[in-house]
Amino acid sequence: xxxxxxxxxxxxxxxxxxxxxxxxxxxxxxxxxxxxxxxxxxxxxxxxxxxxxxxxxxxxxxxxxxxxxxxxxxxxxxxxxxxxxxxxxxxxxxxxxxxxxxxxxxxxxxxxxxxxxxxxxxxxxxxxxxxxxxxxxxxxxxxxxxxxxxxxxxxxxxxxxxxxxxxxxxxxxxxxxxxxxxxxxxxxxxxxxxxxxxxxxxxxxxxxxxxxxxxxxxxxxxxxxxxxxxxxxxxxxxxxxxxxxxxxxxxxxxxxxxxxxxxxxxxxxxxxxxxxxxxxxxxxxxxxxxxxxxxxxxxxxxxxxxxxxxxxxxxxxxxxxxxxxxxxxxxxxxxxxxxxxxxxxxxxxxxxxxxxxxxxxxxxxxxxxxxxxxxxxxxxxxxxxxxxxxxxxxxxxxxxxxxxxxxxxxxxxxxxx
Amino acid sequence: xxxxxxxxxxxxxxxxxxxxxxxxxxxxxxxxxxxxxxxxxxxxxxxxxxxxxxxxxxxxxxxxxxxxxxxxxxxxxxxxxxxxxxxxxxxxxxxxxxxxxxxxxxxxxxxxxxxxxxxxxxxxxxxxxxxxxxxxxxxxxxxxxxxxxxxxxxxxxxxxxxxxxxxxxxxxxxxxxxxxxxxxxxxxxxxxxxxxxxxxxxxxxxxxxxxxxxxxxxxxxxxxxxxxxxxxxxxxxxxxxxxxxxxxxxxxxxxxxxxxxxxxxxxxxxxxxxxxxxxxxxxxxxxxxxxxxxxxxxxxxxxxxxxxxxxxxxxxxxxxxxxxxxxxxxxxxxxxxxxxxxxxxxxxxxxxxxxxxxxxxxxxxxxxxxxxxxxxxxxxxxxxxxxxxxxxxxxxxxxxxxxxxxxxxxxxxxxxxxxxxxxxxxxxxxxxxxxxxxxxxxxxxxxxxxxxxxxxxxxxxxxxxxxxxx
Numbered sequence: 001x002x003x004x005x006x007x008x009x010x011x012x013x014x015x016x017x018x019x020x021x022x023x024x025x026x027x028x029x030x031x032x033x034x035x036x037x038x039x040x041x042x043x044x045x046x047x048x049x050x051x052x053x054x055x056x057x058x059x060x061x062x063x064x065x066x067x068x069x070x071x072x073x074x075x076x077x078x079x080x081x082x083x084x085x086x087x088x089x090x091x092x093x094x095x096x097x098x099x100x101x102x103x104x105x106x107x108x109x110x111x112x113x114x115x116x117x118x119x120x121x122x123x124x125x126x127x128x129x130x131x132x133x134x135x136x137x138x139x140x141x142x143x144x145x146x147x148x149x150x151x152x153x154x155x156x157x158x159x160x161x162x163x164x165x166x167x168x169x170x171x172x173x174x175x176x177x178x179x180x181x182x183x184x185x186x187x188x189x190x191x192x193x194x195x196x197x198x199x200x201x202x203x204x205x206x207x208x209x210x211x212x213x214x215x216x217x218x219x220x221x222x223x224x225x226x227x228x229x230x231x232x233x234x235x236x237x238x239x240x241x242x243x244x245x246x247x248x249x250x251x252x253x254x255x256x257x258x259x260x261x262x263x264x265x266x267x268x269x270x271x272x273x274x275x276x277x278x279x280x281x282x283x284x285x286x287x288x289x290x291x292x293x294x295x296x297x298x299x300x301x302x303x304x305x306x307x308x309x310x311x312x313x314x315x316x317x318x319x320x321x322x323x324x325x326x327x328x329x330x331x332x333x334x335x336x337x338x339x340x341x342x343x344x345x346x347x348x349x350x351x352x353x354x355x356x357x358x359x360x361x362x363x364x365x366x367x368x369x370x371x372x373x374x375x376x377x378x379x380x381x382x383x384x385x386x387x388x389x390x391x392x393x394x395x396x397x398x399x400x401x402x403x404x405x406x407x408x409x410x411x412x413x414x415x416x417x
Numbered sequence: 418x419x420x421x422x423x424x425x426x427x428x429x430x431x432x433x434x435x436x437x438x439x440x441x442x443x444x445x446x447x448x449x450x451x452x453x454x455x456x457x458x459x460x461x462x463x464x465x466x467x468x469x470x471x472x473x474x475x476x477x478x479x480x481x482x483x484x485x486x487x488x489x490x491x492x493x494x495x496x497x498x499x500x501x502x503x504x505x506x507x508x509x510x511x512x513x514x515x516x517x518x519x520x521x522x523x524x525x526x527x528x529x530x531x532x533x534x535x536x537x538x539x540x541x542x543x544x545x546x547x548x549x550x551x552x553x554x555x556x557x558x559x560x561x562x563x564x565x566x567x568x569x570x571x572x573x574x575x576x577x578x579x580x581x582x583x584x585x586x587x588x589x590x591x592x593x594x595x596x597x598x599x600x601x602x603x604x605x606x607x608x609x610x611x612x613x614x615x616x617x618x619x620x621x622x623x624x625x626x627x628x629x630x631x632x633x634x635x636x637x638x639x640x641x642x643x644x645x646x647x648x649x650x651x652x653x654x655x656x657x658x659x660x661x662x663x664x665x666x667x668x669x670x671x672x673x674x675x676x677x678x679x680x681x682x683x684x685x686x687x688x689x690x691x692x693x694x695x696x697x698x699x700x701x702x703x704x705x706x707x708x709x710x711x712x713x714x715x716x717x718x719x720x721x722x723x724x725x726x727x728x729x730x731x732x733x734x735x736x737x738x739x740x741x742x743x744x745x746x747x748x749x750x751x752x753x754x755x756x757x758x759x760x761x762x763x764x765x766x767x768x769x770x771x772x773x774x775x776x777x778x779x780x781x782x783x784x785x786x787x788x789x790x791x792x793x794x795x796x797x798x799x800x801x802x803x804x805x806x807x808x809x810x811x812x813x814x815x816x817x818x819x820x821x822x823x824x825x826x827x828x829x830x831x832x833x834x835x836x837x838x839x840x841x842x843x844x845x846x847x848x849x850x851x852x853x854x855x856x857x858x859x860x861x862x863x864x865x866x867x868x869x870x871x872x873x874x875x876x877x878x879x880x881x882x883x884x885x886x887x
Contacts, residue, residue, distance in 0.1 A: 208432075212424040260459040272460050274443075275451045278530070283538075288462040310447065314440055321436045328429040332422050344425055351432050355439060362443045 013051050016070045017044040023077045023284055030285045031084070039080060043091055047073045050098045058105060059400035060393045064326040067319055068374060068389050072097070072382065075375035078304055081285055082296050086377055093379040097386035104161075104390025108342075109397060118169055122182060125162040128155035129189035136193065142369060144195040156190060156198045157371075157380035161387045164349060167206055168342035171213035179210060197356060197368025203227065205348045212344055213337075253366035266293050270302040270361045274310065281309030296377040298369050301361045317358065320373075324351040330396045333403075339395045346388040449711050456521040458513050463524065470528040470547035475508060475519060477558040478587070478769060483508060484520070492520075494597055495558070502594045503561035506614045507554070507586075507767065510597035514612045517716040519552065519767070526550045526771040526779060548774040555585035555769050555782070560878065567874050568592050569867075573609050573859040575616035575746040578875060581754035581844055582851040583784040584763030586715075589747070591615040615857070617717045620743040624829030624864065625680045625811075626840045627738030629752055629799060631689055632677055634700035636795045638692040643673050643798060649683040655730035660686050660737075663828065663863075677802040678810030680826060682737045689736025690729055697735060698722055703790035704752050705762065706744065712787075714767035720744040738827060750855035751787070753842035756799045757823070757853050760791030800846055811865040812841065815873040816885040821846040822876055826864030834860045841868035843876075850879055 024040030051069045055062040072094050080087025111117065132155060136143040144154050163186060170179040183206040190199035207223040210216075248263045256264030256271075273289035282288065287307035292299040305313035327347025334340035350373045357376075360367035371381040454460065472492065475484040483495050483504055492511055494501045509518015525531045529549040540547050557578075564576050570593075578588040595604045595611040604611055613619065635642040651667035653660040662668070662682045668675070676684035689697055701707070701722045710717040723731065723741035734740040744752075747765060755762035764787040771780040791799070803823035806812040812824040824843025831838055839861045844853035854875050856868040873884045 208428050212421065212428055215420055215424050257454075257457065257459065260457075268454075268459050271446075271454050272462065275447060275455045276460070276462050276466070288465060291461075310443075313443070317436060317439050321433060324432060324436065325429070328425060332425050337421060340421055340425070344428070348428070348432065351436060355432075355435050358439050359442075362439065362446065364439065364442045 010052070013048065013066050016051075016066065016073070017048050020044050020047060020073045020077055024080070026284050027077075027081055035084060035088075036080070039076075039087065039091065043073050043076050043094075046091070046095055046098065050101075054102065054105075054393075058109075058393065058397045059404070060105070061326055061330065061396045064323060064330075064389070064396075065393065067323050067326075068386070071316075071319065071374035072386075074304075075300075075377075075382075077284075078300065078307075078375070079296055079377050081307070082303070086296055089379075090377055090382070093382045096379070097382045100383050101386040101390035101393070104387045105394035105397065108339075108391050108394030114169060114338075118166055121162045122166050125159040125166075126185060126189075129159055129186055131155055133189060133192045142193055142195040144190075144193045144198065153380040154378070156193070156195060156202075157378070157384045159186065160198075160202065160349060161384050161391075163202060163206065164209075164345035164388065165342060165391070167209050168338055168345050171209060171341050172336070172338035174213070176210060176214060176219075179206070195369070197370040200356060200368065201349065201353055201370060204352055205345060208348055209341060209345050213341060249366050249368070253363065256363060266299065267360075267363050267367055269293065270299055271363065273299075273302040273306040274313070274362070277306035277309055279310050281305065281307050281312065283307060294369075297371050297381075298357065298367065298376070299361060300372050300376050301358050304375075317354075320351065320354045323347075327351075327392050330392055330399060333399045334395060335399075335402055339398065343392055343395045346392045349388055350385060452522065452525065453517075453716055456517060456524055458516055458521075463521065464513075466530070467524070467528055470530070470549055472520075472524075472527045473529075473549035473551040473771075473774075475527070476551065476553045477504075477556045478554065478585075479557065479559070480553075481558050483554075483556075483558060497562075498596055498598070499562050499565065500558050501596050501598060503565040503588075503590060504556060504558055505594055505597050506591040506616065507556055507589050508597070510600070512600075514600065515614060516618070517614070519554065522716065523552060523714075523768065523771075526552060526768075529773070531779060550771040550773050550779050552768060553770040553772075554767055555580075555587060556589070556767070557587045560875075561588040561590060563878055564588050564590055564871075564875060565592075565594060567871055569858060569861065572861050573615060574857045574861070575619070575855070576857075576871070576875070577616055577747050577750040577855045578879075579750055579754060579765060579853055580851050581757040581763065581853045583782070584754075584766045584787075585769070585782065585784075586765050586767055587852070589616050589767075591619075615859075616746050617715055618745070620718050620720055620745045620748075621831065621838065622739050622742050622829045623744045623749055624738045624827030624838065624840050625682075625685075626749055626753075626825050626827035626842045626864070627742060627744070628677060628680065628685050628736075629756065629803075629825055629842070630701055630704055630706075631685050631697065631736045631738075632673075632799055632802065633704075633791055633795060634692055634697050635673070635688045636798060637700060638696040639688065642688070645673065647671055647673065647676055647681075647684045647687070649676070649681050651683065653683045653686045653733060655728075655733070658730070660730075660733060674802050674805055677825075678805040680806075680811050685736045686733035689732050694725065694727060694732050694735075697732070698725070700790070703788065704755065705748065705788050705790075710748075712764055713785075715747070715765055717747055717765075718745050720748045739830060746855045746857045749840070749842050749857075750853055753825070753844055753855065754853040755788070755790055756796050756803065757844040757846060757851070758796075759793045760789060760796035761786055762788040762790060803843065804846065807843065812843065812869045814865060814884075814886045815841060815843055815869040815876065817845075817873060817876045817880055817882050818885050819882050820850070820876070820880050822873075824869065824872065826869055828863045828865075831860075836860045836862050839864045839867035841865075841872045843872055845876055845880065852876075852879055 021040045021044045028036035047069045051066040076090045079090045132146050136146050167179050211220045252263040256267040260268040269292040284307050289303050289306040295303045324347050331340050331343035357370050357372050359365040373385040485493050509515045509520035513521050527549045529547040574592045576590045579586045591614045593609050593611045649668035668681050706720045706722045721743040731740050764785040769782045800823050807816045807822045807824045811826040815824050823846050827840030829838040839858040841856045841864050854872045856871045858867050861867045877884050
């Protein structure tokens with residue numbers, strides 16, 4: 001039987017809270033303002049509330065929870081360093097995200113009739129995905145953003161939660177074809193939005209979920225083969241459709257140093273931020289990565305490495321690996337296909353998204369505009385990542401309930417004459 | 418459910434491997450290329466970071482101070498202009514006009530960026546500037562100044578002198594050169610591009626000096642190549658053209674040694690055709706052509722072997738060092754060094770020692786084998802042939818009385834130029850003078866007439882013996 005509780009202990013949670021608080025104190029010293037001091041209390045407070053209180057109410061995986069919260073609060077800290085305004089916004093996003101996480105936990109625990117809800121969610125998702133194509137605005141070559149009631153957001157970020165849930169549900173009922181169709185429609189919209197990074201995420205995560213459900217390597221091979229063929233065939237056609245920025249991104253990948261002033265600028269600046277930071281970093285607030293484009297979203301990883309060092313960068317990747325492994329643990333402890341597939345999808349999404357963006361930052365793969373889960377600036381992005389964690393935690397609490405029940409049954413059995 | 422769990426395991430393992438690959442790839446790139454990124458001209462932060470540190474002195478192998486910093490923090494170079502000119506491409510300059518000079522490429526040592534974060538913090542708290550290390554280079558500034566004085570003044574080119582046993586570079590020069598203390602507008606706009614380091618960052622067809630590799634490949638791939646008799650009719654016909662020898666010479670029957678000594682294109686073109694592109698490409702690869710050089714002390718442009726699947730004509734032209742072949746002078750010098758060093762190619766080295774202000778040794782020369790392209794027997798054969806070149810062949814003007822000098826000339830045709838590029842590679846085959854030389858004079862004429870005499874003067878200066886030829 002899998003071990004039931006992994007309590008990382010109050011010490012670790014305390015240490016993380018102190019770390020975040022001291023970061024803000026340091027910034028307060030640098031900026032000489034009260035606002036940073038307030039943040040030094042508020043952010044650790046959200047962290048403590050989320051990491052310490054939730055496990056008291058639900059049977060959650062508290063290690064997973066504190067690691068996720070660590071990443072979120074580190075994100076707020078770094079964003080505050082980049083721009084206090086963005087830091088405060090992100091703190092609000094973080095608070096809202098924690099609430100959304102709790103809602104997702106409750107939803108997965110207590111909703112019993114999913115089908116009608118999912119039909120509505122799937123329909124809504126498709127409408128949302130269609131919106132940016134019609135009324136979207138273009139940011140960084142992709143047309144993935146819409147403005148609703150004064151709020152700017154990326155529907156594809158919210159829809160990814162729906163995608164994982166709908167796919168998990170369909171695949172648990174072995175409706176592979178329906179799942180392919182749903183994913184396919186989403187992908188078409190993403191391609192119309194010219195958001196290739198997110199399309200890659202959707203495609204790979206759905207494909208891997210389908211493999212887990214069916215165990216069919218043929219499906220996996222067909223998926224990859226089809227994607228490669230579509231990529232090659234569609235390349236010239238897509239370019240004529242206004243995808244000129246792909247070409248630039250490929251050059252930026254193969255030869256960033258040859259074009260370090262234009263195409264390769266972002267990659268080169270990322271790599272320079274990393275080597276200038278060195279093993280131990282230049283120190284919070286003392287970094288020199290001021291030129292990296294989109295340092296609050298796509299390039300936040302090199303920015304962090306610049307100030308906190310390569311060692312912390314490696315630690316961050318290890319944290320994401322631990323988060324993924326905890327998620328997989330939850331997935332393999334489930335009693336229901338739906339829960340297991342859902343937990344798998346959530347873990348895969350976070351892990352693969354991390355790979356795509358950090359891989360782009362260090363020039364392992366071409367850079368695409370996706371966010372670093374939990375850390376990058378952005379309300380919808382943080383919200384959806386925390387929703388995925390909420391689903392995972394909800395499933396974990398169901399697992400724990402089952403385990404507790406089994407244990408109870410066993411002891412009851414012993415007591416019977 | 419059991420099946421599901423086994424699938425989960427497969428996918429989970431794959432994803433963990435993918436995430437770990439981030440760490441592996443990232444660490445590998447930073448370890449192998451981090452210093453190149455750090456010191457590249459793209460790194461505009463470096464200048465900022467340099468203001469927080471006092472760079473150490475740079476000395477040549479005899480202790481001559483080539484660069485120092487005065488009390489006001491101004492960087493000073495050697496007082497003699499001819500020395501400044503001779504070492505500028507190795508040293509670099511104040512504003513990084515020369516990419517990857519010691520001043521930027523070794524800034525980790527020179528500015529003390531190699532100290533720990535805590536030491537740096539302590540310095541910052543005390544309000545002190547960091548003190549960099551004093552560097553001793555393998556460069557010989559006297560020899561460099563001499564080389565610079567005998568090179569034609571109005572030509573582009575490069576000269577490298579290195580120790581083939583240890584890889585230490587004694588002189589590495591690019592021409593035309595310039596004075597880092599006097600960078601005028603005419604230097605900046607000179608069409609001969611004085612800032613560019615031709616020794617390491619310019620690659621081009623090496624002409625007949627490449628026959629070293631064709632010869633090595635023939636000895637390896639064609640049984641009896643060395644004892645066979647060859648016939649040179651003065652022509653090697655192709656579908657649409659004919660290959661001829663320099664000066665339309667006809668050599669008739671000749672041995673391999675003779676063909677090498679006279680630099681017979683027909684014989685070497687045929688040899689290349691006979692062994693085929695794959696064999697020649699494979700030996701070229703053994704010598705490092707196509708490698709992405711990641712040397713500790715130098716940034717060297719990679720050398721290029723032509724694309725695969727080529728016609729007989731192109732293969733023959735590759736065999737004599739033309740076609741789309743591209744090699745840097747430093748790499749050509751390393752190839753000659755491998756022949757001299759019993760078939761072992763050493764990594765070129767520049768840094769003899771880095772010493773901190775507290776007299777701690779932070780780095781020291783450790784000779785490092787780079788490749789092992791030749792057997793000792795083949796290396797000896799090639800050295801013998803090269804000795805014949807200097808004694809009685811195309812390279813007689815490099816010969817020095819009383820010493821065993823080996824060499825090979827090259828005359829490379831370049832479409833865009835009026836004259837050919839003159840090449841010479843060679844070495845002194847004696848234990849007390851383990852030095853190899855590569856000379857390139859661009860747009861100047863034949864290797865034997867233009868480059869060999871320069872190499873001869875260098876050999877003569879090293880050994881202290883007079884040239885044989887006038």
